[in-house]
Amino acid sequence: MNPIPPISGLGSAVALFLAQFTGEHNSLHPAGPQASDIEWLYWVIFWIIFVAFILMITGFARAAARNRTQAAEMLPIMSDPEGDRRATWAVSSAVAITVLTLFAVLFMSVITGKKVEGRTSTNPITIQITGHQWWWEVQYPSPQADQTITTANEIHIPVGRPVVILTSSADVIHSFWAPSVNGKRDLLPGYSSAFWIQIDKPGTYPGRCAEFCGLQHAHMGFSIIAEDDNTFKQWEQQQLKPAADPADPEAAHGKQVFATHACIMCHTIRGTDAGSRMGPDLTHLGSRQMIAAETLPNTRGALAGWIIDPQRIKPGNHMAPNLLEPDDLQALITYLQTLQ
Amino acid sequence: MNMALSEQIVIPQGNAELRLARTWAQPRGFWGWFMNVHHTAIGVRFMVTSFIFFLLGGVLAAMMRLQLSRPENGVLGPDLYNQVFTVHGSTMIFLFAVPMMFQGFGVYLVPLICGTRNIAFPRLNAFSYYLYVVGGLLLWVGLLLKTGADAGWFSYVPLSGPEFTPGKRSDFWAQMITFTEVSALGVAICIATTILRQRAPGMTLNRMPIILWEKLVISMAVIFAMPAVMVVSSMLLMDRTINTQFFNPSVGGDVLLYQHLFWFFGHPEVYIIFLPGTAIVSTLVPVFTRRHIFGYIPIVTSVVATAFLGFGVWVHHMFATGLPQMSESFFTAASLMIVVPTAVQFYCWLATIWHGRLQLKLPMLWVFGFFFVFLIGGLSGVMLASVPVDWQVHDTFFVVAHFHYVLIGGALFPMFGGLYFWIPKITGRMMNDFLGKLHFWLFFIGFNVTFFTMHFLGLRGMPRRVYTYTPEMHWGGLNMLASGGALIMVAGVIVFLVNFFQSRATGRLAGPNPWAAGSLEWAVPSPPPHYNFLELPTVNGREAVWDALPNQPIVTGVRDDIPEVLVTNSLDSEPQHKDELPGPSIWPFLTSIAVSIAFIWSIFSSWGIAYGAIPVVITLIGWLWPRGHSPAPRLETRMEGTWTR
Numbered sequence: 001m002n003p004i005p006p007i008s009g010l011g012s013a014v015a016l017f018l019a020q021f022t023g024e025h026n027s028l029h030p031a032g033p034q035a036s037d038i039e040w041l042y043w044v045i046f047w048i049i050f051v052a053f054i055l056m057i058t059g060f061a062r063a064a065a066r067n068r069t070q071a072a073e074m075l076p077i078m079s080d081p082e083g084d085r086r087a088t089w090a091v092s093s094a095v096a097i098t099v100l101t102l103f104a105v106l107f108m109s110v111i112t113g114k115k116v117e118g119r120t121s122t123n124p125i126t127i128q129i130t131g132h133q134w135w136w137e138v139q140y141p142s143p144q145a146d147q148t149i150t151t152a153n154e155i156h157i158p159v160g161r162p163v164v165i166l167t168s169s170a171d172v173i174h175s176f177w178a179p180s181v182n183g184k185r186d187l188l189p190g191y192s193s194a195f196w197i198q199i200d201k202p203g204t205y206p207g208r209c210a211e212f213c214g215l216q217h218a219h220m221g222f223s224i225i226a227e228d229d230n231t232f233k234q235w236e237q238q239q240l241k242p243a244a245d246p247a248d249p250e251a252a253h254g255k256q257v258f259a260t261h262a263c264i265m266c267h268t269i270r271g272t273d274a275g276s277r278m279g280p281d282l283t284h285l286g287s288r289q290m291i292a293a294e295t296l297p298n299t300r301g302a303l304a305g306w307i308i309d310p311q312r313i314k315p316g317n318h319m320a321p322n323l324l325e326p327d328d329l330q331a332l333i334t335y336l337q338t339l340q
Numbered sequence: 341m342n343m344a345l346s347e348q349i350v351i352p353q354g355n356a357e358l359r360l361a362r363t364w365a366q367p368r369g370f371w372g373w374f375m376n377v378h379h380t381a382i383g384v385r386f387m388v389t390s391f392i393f394f395l396l397g398g399v400l401a402a403m404m405r406l407q408l409s410r411p412e413n414g415v416l417g418p419d420l421y422n423q424v425f426t427v428h429g430s431t432m433i434f435l436f437a438v439p440m441m442f443q444g445f446g447v448y449l450v451p452l453i454c455g456t457r458n459i460a461f462p463r464l465n466a467f468s469y470y471l472y473v474v475g476g477l478l479l480w481v482g483l484l485l486k487t488g489a490d491a492g493w494f495s496y497v498p499l500s501g502p503e504f505t506p507g508k509r510s511d512f513w514a515q516m517i518t519f520t521e522v523s524a525l526g527v528a529i530c531i532a533t534t535i536l537r538q539r540a541p542g543m544t545l546n547r548m549p550i551i552l553w554e555k556l557v558i559s560m561a562v563i564f565a566m567p568a569v570m571v572v573s574s575m576l577l578m579d580r581t582i583n584t585q586f587f588n589p590s591v592g593g594d595v596l597l598y599q600h601l602f603w604f605f606g607h608p609e610v611y612i613i614f615l616p617g618t619a620i621v622s623t624l625v626p627v628f629t630r631r632h633i634f635g636y637i638p639i640v641t642s643v644v645a646t647a648f649l650g651f652g653v654w655v656h657h658m659f660a661t662g663l664p665q666m667s668e669s670f671f672t673a674a675s676l677m678i679v680v681p682t683a684v685q686f687y688c689w690l691a692t693i694w695h696g697r698l699q700l701k702l703p704m705l706w707v708f709g710f711f712f713v714f715l716i717g718g719l720s721g722v723m724l725a726s727v728p729v730d731w732q733v734h735d736t737f738f739v740v741a742h743f744h745y746v747l748i749g750g751a752l753f754p755m756f757g758g759l760y761f762w763i764p765k766i767t768g769r770m771m772n773d774f775l776g777k778l779h780f781w782l783f784f785i786g787f788n789v790t791f792f793t794m795h796f797l798g799l800r801g802m803p804r805r806v807y808t809y810t811p812e813m814h815w816g817g818l819n820m821l822a823s824g825g826a827l828i829m830v831a832g833v834i835v836f837l838v839n840f841f842q843s844r845a846t847g848r849l850a851g852p853n854p855w856a857a858g859s860l861e862w863a864v865p866s867p868p869p870h871y872n873f874l875e876l877p878t879v880n881g882r883e884a885v886w887d888a889l890p891n892q893p894i895v896t897g898v899r900d901d902i903p904e905v906l907v908t909n910s911l912d913s914e915p916q917h918k919d920e921l922p923g924p925s926i927w928p929f930l931t932s933i934a935v936s937i938a939f940i941w942s943i944f945s946s947w948g949i950a951y952g953a954i955p956v957v958i959t960l961i962g963w964l965w966p967r968g969h970s971p972a973p974r975l976e977t978r979m980e981g982t983w984t985r
Contacts, residue, residue, distance in 0.1 A: 025801040025813065027732040038728045045726060049719035056686065060711050063694040074856035075630045075697055077886050083695030087634050091687040098683045102676045102722075109726035110669050116728050117665060133504075167662070172499040173595065175660060175735060179801040183731020186661045188596065189498060190589025193662035210660075210735040210803045212492050214499055215418045218806035295810075315418055 025206045027179040031226070032199045034116045034182040041112040045105060052101075116182070119196055121162035127155060128166045131174030131187040131209070134216035134317055135280055135293040140236075149239045150268070152280030154288045155224045158232040159202050168192045172214060178207030178224050186211055199226035206294065215316030221294030235287075238340070242271025243283050246338050254335025257328045262320060269339065279319065286339040292317075303333045357874055359900045364457065364871040367924050375924040377462035378870050382469050383448025384766060389469075390440040393476055397431035398833065400424045402826060405790070409823035411811040421807035422490040423509075427483045429493030430513060432747075433609065434520045435476040441616035441751050442562070443472070443527045445758060446555045448766070450531050452861035452868060453549055455540030455877045455884070456905050458921050460533035463928045463963065468526035470932035475519025478940065482512035489513030492805065494606065495576070497587035497598045502580045511580055511943040517573040518939060521566040528566075532559035538905055539913040540860065541895060542879035549859050549882065550633065553640045554619035561608050561615075561647045569605035572598060582946045596661060603654035611650040613747060615643060617714075617754035618685055621707050624757055625689050627857040628704035629696025632883060635688035642681035649678040659730045668727045675725035682718060686711075701855070702776040706757030709784050713753055717745025720795070738798025744791045756783070756836070763840070764854050768866040769847030775839035779832050786828025793822040858883025876906060879913075927963035934959045 030036040069075065130137040140149040157163050167176060169187040177184035182197045199205065209220035227235070246252045258264060259273055266278035274282075285291075288298055292314060296302035305312075307329065310319040324332065366376045376382070403424050407416040416424060451459045459465050482488050489509050491500035500510040535556045539548070548556075576598070578584040587593045626633045633639065655663065655671040689711075698704070720742045723729045733739060756779070764770050797818050802809065809815050853862040863885055864872055876895035881887025895915070898904050903921045908914055938952025 027799045027801065035732075038732050041726060042723065042729050042732070045723050045729060049722055053715060053719055056690075056715055057712065059690050060693070060708065063690055064698055064700070064708065066694060066698075067696065068698045068700060071699065074627075074699065077858075077883075078631055078697065080631060080695050084634055084691075087691035087695055091635060091638070091684070091691055094687045095680065095684055099680060102679055105722060105726065106669075106673055106676050109672055109728065112726075112728045113665060113669070116731075172504055173496055177735075177801075177803070179732060179799075183728060184660050184734060185731075188589075188661060190593075190595060191662070195662070206801075208801065208803055212496070212499070212735075212805040214504065215422065217803075218418065218808050 025179055025208075029180050031180045031201050031203065031205055032182070032197060033119055034197060035180055037112050037116050038183060041108060044108060048101060048105065117196070119162060119198060120164070124196070125157060125161060125163045126166065127157070127163060128168070129155075129176055129187065131167075131169040131171070131176070131213070133171050133214055134209070134220040134314065136176075136220070136222045137170070137280070138222075140239075147240065149236065150281045151239060151284065151288075153222045153290065153293050155222060156232055156235050157197075157199060157224060157226055158229045159226045160198070160200055161229075162196055162198050164194055164196055166192060166194050173211050174209045174213050174220070175211035176207065176222075177210040178205050178222075180205050181207070181224060184210045197224075199224065202226050202228060204289075208294075216314045219293060219295045219314050219317075221290075223290070223294060238287065239284055243269050243339050244271070246335055248334075250331050251335040251338050253328075254331035254333070257324065257332045258335060261324065261328075261332075262322055263332075266319070282336065282339060284339055286337045300333050300337070303336060304329055307332065356900055360871040360874065361869065363901055363903055364869075366870055371926065372924070374929040375926050377458075377466045377922065377924055377928070379447050379451045379459035379462065379465065380766075380868055380870070380872075382459075382462075382465055383444060383446075385469055386439050386447055386472070387444035389473060389476070390436045390444055393431050393435040394440070395833070396480065397428050397436055398830065400428035400431070402830060404428065405823040405826040407807065408809075408819045410820065411809050411813070411816045413808060416807065418807045419490070422805075423483055423486075423488030425805060426489045426492055426495075426513070427479060430479060430489060430516065431476075433493060433613070434517065435472075435479070437613040437747065437751050438520070438524055438609070439472055440755060441613055442555075442558055443468070443524065445616060445620070445762075446531050446558075447527060449762070449861060450534050450552065450555055451538070452864065452872060453552055453859050454534055454538050455543065455860045455873060455879065456534065456538040457872045457876075458903065458905065459530050460538060460921075461530045463922050463925055464526050465530045467928035467932050468523040468530070470929055471519050471526070471935060472523035474932065474936040474940075475516045475523065478512055478519065479516040482509065487512060489516075494602050496602075497576065497579070497595050498589070500576060501587055502583075503588075508943060511577060514573040514577040514580075515939050515943055518570055519936070521570045521573075522935075524562050525566050528559035528562035531555050532563075535559075536910040537907050539908055540877050540879050540884070541906070541908060541913055541915055543884070543913045545911055547879060547882045549884075550622040550636065550639055550643070551619040551859070554615050554622075554643050557643050557647045558612055558615055561612055561650065564651065565605045565608035565612065568601050569609075572601035572605070575601075577942070581943070596658075599658050599661070600654070603657045604651070606657065607654040608647070608650040610743075610746070611646055614750035615646060617710065617750045618643070618682075620754040620758040620761075621689060621710055622685070623859070624703050624707050624754075624761055625692050626696075626883070627761075627855050628699050628701055628707075629693050630699065631692065631696040632886075633688065634691040634695065635684075636882060638684050639688050642684045645681040646678060649674060649681070653678060656725060656730065659727050660734045665727075672725055672727050676722065679718065679722060679725075686715075702771070702773055702780075703757045703761035703855075705777065705780050706753050706760065709780060710749060710753035710757065713745055713749030713784075713787065715749075716792075717742055717747075717749045721746065733798055735804055736798035737794040737802045737804055740804050741791045741794035741798060744787075744794075748787060748791070756780075761855065762861075763843075764847075764850035765861060765866045765868070767844050767847070768850055769843050770850050770854060771843045771847060772839050775835055775842075779835040779839065782828050782832030782835060786825045786830075786832060789825025790822045790829060791825075793818050793825070797822070853885070858886040860884045871900075925963070927959060931956065931959040931963055 028039055030039045126141060128139040128141050136153050138151045138155050142148045167185055167187045169189040174187040175184045176187060181199060185195050203226055205224045207222045209217055246255055264274045266276050268275050268281045270283040291298050292306055295314060296306060307322050309321050310317055311321060366378050407413050407421060447465060487509050489512055491505055491510055495510055495513055498504055535552050575586045579586055585591045585593045587595055587598050589595055622633060622639055652674045653671060656675045659668055724742060760771050760776055797815055802815050850866045852865050860877060863877060876898060878893050880889055880892060895906055898906050898918055903923055904918050905921055906915055907917050907919050909916050934955035938949055938956055941948030941952045
């Protein structure tokens with residue numbers, strides 16, 4: 001990620017201008033074939049309309065300069081049949097060129113659309129994304145229930161393999177968008193749809209909700225982590241395991257706190273009594289890089305702040321404040337961090 | 341020769357003038373204000389009221405720019421921010437753009453340009469104004485009571501439904517829609533009827549000024565588009581108040597149905613806002629290039645085609661919902677096709693300027709601003725029409741940039757041009773040229789700084805409607821730049837207000853036709869008397885004043901002791917008969933209050949419409965009660981006077 005340039009002078013304006021051609025959260029910085037196809041189309045249309053803009057503005061500037069008069073009084077009305085005759089030809093030709101250009105745009109647009117939607121595979125990774133106010137439920141479905149992975153906000157995929165994303169929503173309309181991976185797709189309650197992504201370069205690619213979904217629409221991020229096949233397999237194996245029983249006494253106390261406080265009302269930790277599906281699955285919370293839908297880093301301090309007063313960090317979200325004793329809070333965080 | 345008609349008309353006629361003034365007089369005083377049914381008064385009220393809503397909406401915009409100027413800014417919390425952007429969008433679309441561009445300019449100008457003495461159905465027209473005011477107040481009182489609508493200006497379900505927005509917020513929004521759309525429908529009927537039946541003899545369809553064509557076409561578009569949004573806002577209201585389940589997916593309701601119905605209105609709405617802008621441009625360009633417009637027929641055809649095609653592109657607001665590719669391609673094609681009529685208009689304006697003698701007066705400066713700004717918005721629209729590119733930029737700041745270029749470019753720049761052009765007619769005094777130019781440059785520069793920047797933010801992944809963002813996204817610099825531009829725009833609008841109040845008090849007297857323009861509103865004094873025309877004109881060409889013959893005849897035989905107008909036929913504007921228009925009345929105001937009570941009551945109780953209908957019926961009886969005076973001219977169906985043609 002590039003640092004933010006200070007606002008001073010032309011240099012930083014140029015830096016600002018250049019800054020948008022870098023960064024991972026960027027439509028024009030594709031990491032996979034779908035985003036590349038769209039980027040290609042974007043630049044083709046960009047240059048077409050750029051040329052059209054220059055031609056039109058030049059036309060208006062020349063027309064304005066041509067017969068301009070500075071007279072203060074309004075001049076009498078003139079007629080110019082010869083000019084009108086020539087203008088008829090000019091306007092007709094311009095319209096013809098416009099129509100042909102638009103046909104070209106339509107053709108390229110339809111072709112690109114087919115290409116983006118056509119990058120499928122018979123043996124894909126399948127991921128079910130369910131939008132919630134204001135987090136993402138991520139499932140890797142399997143015919144066997146115990147082979148299904150459930151996690152939240154962090155999507156792992158292997159590099160270079162087509163992935164099909166199935167969409168649905170648990171409440172309102174959300175929209176799944178990772179700009180450097182593909183365009184967005186709405187998650188509509190009552191509808192499901194499928195679209196394909198693929199990432200060719202290992203890395204972390206951020207995404208956000210793009211359809212206004214209420215109070216915390218601004219804090220509804222996710223990330224796609226593209227990794228090589230082996231790392232992905234390892235991650236998959238780890239995610240399939242239920243949570244390990246804590247070894248040290250503090251973590252064991254933390255597990256107790258989790259089970260006896262409000263946490264258990266909403267969250268699942270597989271391998272324990274906690275099984276509610278209201279909030280994100282926390283079975284492997286410790287392995288995630290961010291919490292609260294990419295709002296905070298997954299650190300002790302952030303976890304503590306989030307557990308005690310989530311309403312300060314994401315006002316209006318559906319998690320209630322938890323007034324825990326300091327010892328209980330420390331133990332709970334220790335326990336959550338063991339959930340690797 | 342150019343001034344022949346207007347000179348002929350300002351000659352004092354002694355008794356006739358007094359009689360007309362008495363016949364068309366509007367009552368004064370406090371209650372008189374509510375009884376006034378003259379189109380110039382109602383038109384000015386629409387303009388002033390919608391401009392006040394524009395200023396209020398602008399305050400909300402400034403609040404949003406303040407909040408977004410820095411990452412993790414704490415000026416507005418999410419709850420307030422959501423109300424602010426929802427009310428900003430709803431205000432600008434429903435309470436400013438349409439009431440100003442369609443109702444304001446239309447009601448004021450159409451009867452004058454037609455050469456008649458008042459709008460058709462003047463009481464319906466006044467009624468529509470009061471209803472619009474109540475609708476606007478409803479939304480804004482809601483905001484000030486912290487129950488402002490907060491689900492966005494298109495209030496998608498299920499977010500705006502009973503489950504996710506409890507309370508009354510979305511009900512206020514939905515009823516505001518009903519108020520403003522009933523108002524627009526009423527005015528559309530008045531304007532269409534005036535244009536089709538009250539044009540001056542000689543103003544055949546083929547000679548109708550382009551602005552009248554556009555007002556006619558827009559009236560039709562309003563009549564076809566507004567019912568869709570009234571249906572959808574009423575369905576939402578019923579879901580929320582009487583437990584219907586139109587949009588509840590868990591029992592088989594459909595969230596996409598809402599989007600289809602809303603955008604079936606929503607996209608024509610864009611043209612309802614934009615076409616009046618192009619009509620102002622088509623009116624101003626010939627005046628300031630001192631020639632008739634080039635390509636009258638292509639321009640009129642384009643206006644009609646745009647309004648027609650505007651009903652076939654709504655799905656391009658829904659490309660990200662995952663519709664089948666075939667239907668998406670159809671709507672891409674339709675969206676690209678609608679570029680053609682707008683391109684035709686641009687080429688015709690260019691040709692007119694090219695072959696004319698440009699006098700770059702203040703109103704024309706704004707027209708050039710329109711060319712620049714709208715061109716960018718229209719061209720970025722080509723990107724949005726393409727389905728794959730739209731998947732990327734949809735619902736981001738790129739779209740925010742695009743539609744501000746289209747709407748501010750397509751409506752606000754022509755509006756300011758139109759105001760500088762017609763305010764001398766309305767107030768009788770010229771605006772200050774220097775302040776006007778200062779206003780233009782501040783607004784033009786500030787606008788481009790603010791909104792061009794947003795294209796980059798959108799491409800860099802900033803979704804619209806976020807109340808804040810983290811520093812890690814690196815959107816801070818561009819947002820700060822955009823907020824700075826907004827400040828410059830605000831300064832420009834303040835200069836306009838100063839200019840308006842100063843010139844209204846001390847400006848140079850305008851006289852009937854300061855721009856030596858060609859349409860009929862310039863053939864009457866500024867400001868026009870309540871009877872508009874002392875002598876009813878006849879028309880000899882597309883620009884009535886420019887094309888008038890030295891001995892252009894006038895209409896005689898229309899009575900001046902009752903408020904009578906000449907009725908002509910739709911195609912050839914041949915005189916058919918005369919009709920007495922209703923005079924001042926308090927009933928439209930009382931009826932609007934009764935209707936408002938029913939509408940607002942229905943938010944709080946499902947019985948509101950039932951019981952609320954009773955006062956509506958009572959006031960309607962009062963409104964429609966036969967007065968019974970002067971029956972004779974009503975029965976007269978042929979010309980009684982002589983045409984001195």
